[in-house]
Amino acid sequence: MTSELSRPDAVRAAATAAVPAALADLGSLVRIPSIAFPGFDPAQVRRSAEAVKELAEGLGIFDRVEIRDAAIPGTDERGMPAVLATRAARNGRPTILLYAHHDVQPVGDESLWESTPFEPTVRDGRLYGRGAADDKAGVMAHIGALRALTEVLGTDFDLGVALFIEGEEEAGSRSFAAFLHDNADALRADVIVVADSGNWDSRTPALTVSLRGNARFTLTVRTLDHASHSGMFGGAVPDAMMATITLLSTLWDADGGVAVAGLGHRNAETPEYGEATLRDEAGLPEGVSPIGGGTILSRIWNKPSITVTGIDAPSVVNASNTLSPEVSVVISTRVAPGQSAQEAYDALEAHLRAHAPFGAQLTFSDVDCGDGFLVDGDGWAVADARAALAEGYGVDPVDIGVGGSIPFISDLVREFPAAQILVTGVEDPHARAHSPNESLHLETFRNALVSEALLLERLDARTA
Incomplete structure (x- = not known):
């Protein structure tokens, strides 16, 4: 040949x-x-x-x-x-x-x-x-x-x-x-x-x-020693689901960008990439808006993101009129290239502890960090x-x-x-x-x- x-x-x-x-x-x-x-x-x-x-x-x-x-x-x-x-x-x-x-x-x-x-x-x-x-x-x-x-x-x-x-x-x-x-x-x-x-x-x-790097962990939010009747105590006692939702909402700003002090970003130019391409490749329907600020690729390549990828809580089929004592979620954070994943995790833990509502007890477990x-x-x-x-x-x-x-x-x-x-x-x-x-x-x-x-x-x- x-x-x-x-x-x-x-x-x-x-x-x-x-x-x-x-x-x-x-x-x-x-x-x-x-x-x-x-x-x-x-x-x-x-x-x-x-x-x-x-x-x-x-x-x-x-x-x-x-x-x-x-x-x-x-x-x-x-x-x-x-x-x-x-x-x-x-x-x-x-x-x-x-x-x-x-x-x-x-x-x-x-x-x-x-x-x-x-x-x-x-x-x-x-x-x-x-x-x-x-x-x-x-x-x-x-x-x-x-x-x-x-x-x-x-x-x-x-x-x-x-x-x-x-x-x-x-x-x-x-x-x-x-x-x-x-x-x-x-x-x-x-x-x-x-x-x-x-x-x-x-x-x-x-x-x-x-x-990007990653910092993934399980967060457990506890507000009660045991489950209680939502009619008997609702309105006076914080349940874990309400505390979890309130706490998680502090992770993002009104545009959906990450709002955690200490999570950095990388300054680098990105190629042209329009919203129509994003919608096509990600399956984003019309009427649902992208999140974050800056060019689309800078949000994906060079900035951090936070996603809740799992939750342990009563399922819809098992729902009852009960105040949940404890809820666990898996938080997956993508870390900007150039920032230590451990540094990013430390910033996340500090943010969550500082914003825990109603004195909710937080436990962090299964921490997994990988650098970009x-x-x-x-x-x-x-x-x-x-x-x-x-x-x-x-x-x-x-x-x-x-x-x-x-x-x-x-x-x-x-x-x-x-x-x-x-x-x-x-x-x-x-x-x-x-x-x-x-x-x-x-x-x-x-x-x-x-x-x-x-x-x-x-x-x-x-x-x-």
């Missing part, structure tokens, strides 16, 4: 040809309900890891392919199984670490799905299924790109490759830092590609250059990635921020400070990751796979 085409052109052709097989393997992975959350069958996560291990072994390029786990700090438990495959660099070439995760989110209310969540289904140019986009497509972009590189160069190329497919990202990556520490020598690389983000749209690739991420855009790997994306998609890439969080990236930065980290992805804005009817845009997947194969070819030709 290389005698007829230049090496990059041969890799592009091989990558394009590799897409159907990659999609078939992706379908097989989607059929495995690899949910790592407590209460779900861990054997399915093990089954998924075994399937990924078999795919990695089938490449024939790695010195070692293993399923490994690590201890969860502060517990007697171990994390979910991850796949780790390695091959050493040769002749002065760099080493690239390819990351994705094979665990998925729970499906939620299955009645909201238009097709069975764990049966891959193609409709209108999209592959539907839980994990089809987030992040089993990332797994198969790596595998497919490596297949293409091997098709052209054979198994004896010089680029060093480490493949790390995590098994608990959706469940909080509780053993991630320990896994990095335990396997630091195997994972150490010049370039790290994290295939767990998105693109500007289905046709335009993106490099994620900033991510800012990319140094001047590295040679960033330039190579931009060039590969432009060639693979036929459109120049856009540097984007992402309102979501990938907290483990701060662990990568801490463990491997010399590595250049590239955050890429196969999702488009309509992927609906984490939601019912999650899907993968097939053309985006093709372009992502081709782009990564071209990046690997570039790195194999580069002296570290």
Whole structure:
């Protein structure tokens, strides 16, 4: 093939040809309900890891392919199984670490799905299924790109490759830092590609250059020693629901912007992005207004947000004329890039304690903090990635921020400070990751796979 085409052109052709097989393997992975959350069958996560291990072994390029786990700090438990495959660099070439995760989110209310969540289904140019986009497509972009590189160069190329497919990202990556520490020598690389983000749209690739951090916790509000009759004592005794609603309302201003002192924001320009696009991509109906101030993307990328994601209180079906003694809520805060997540949590706790109404007793538990991420855009790997994306998609890439969080990236930065980290992805804005009817845009997947194969070819030709 290389005698007829230049090496990059041969890799592009091989990558394009590799897409159907990659999609078939992706379908097989989607059929495995690899949910790592407590209460779900861990054997399915093990089954998924075994399937990924078999795919990695089938490449024939790695010195070692293993399923490994690590201890969860502060517990007697171990994390979910991850796949780790390695091959050493040769002749002065760099080493690239390819990351994705094979665990998925729970499906939620299955009645909201238009097709069975764990049966891959193609409709209108999209592959539907839980994990089809987030992040089993990332797994198969790596595998497919490596297949293409091997098709052209054979198994004896010089680029060093480490493949790390995590098994608990959706469940909080509780053993991630320990896994990095335990396997630091195997994972150490010049370039790290994290295939767990998105693109500007289905046709335009993106490099994620900033991510918000997160501070998530459970807040319990208590006002009574026991439940009491709402008719006998209502109007004189504060119930926990009223106190909780009153307290939560202090977190936002009249426009819906965050109103917590100590939560910072980042000053950075954002591309043009109109309200019509927001409505289309987020599913915001006419008549419901956006919240916050400033450009829309600055609100999503560079400012904090606070969301109540769960509540424990009497359900509608179990409602009675009772004053609730206690209510618990889960508060999820996205932290502006550049601010410490712990600092943000401290500001939130101080605000809530200062604004607790009627002397309500507050308890904070299950605190989980993860720092945001800012990319140094001047590295040679960033330039190579931009060039590969432009060639693979036929459109120049856009540097984007992402309102979501990938907290483990701060662990990568801490463990491997010399590595250049590239955050890429196969999702488009309509992927609906984490939601019912999650899907993968097939053309985006093709372009992502081709782009990564071209990046690997570039790195194999580069002296570290």
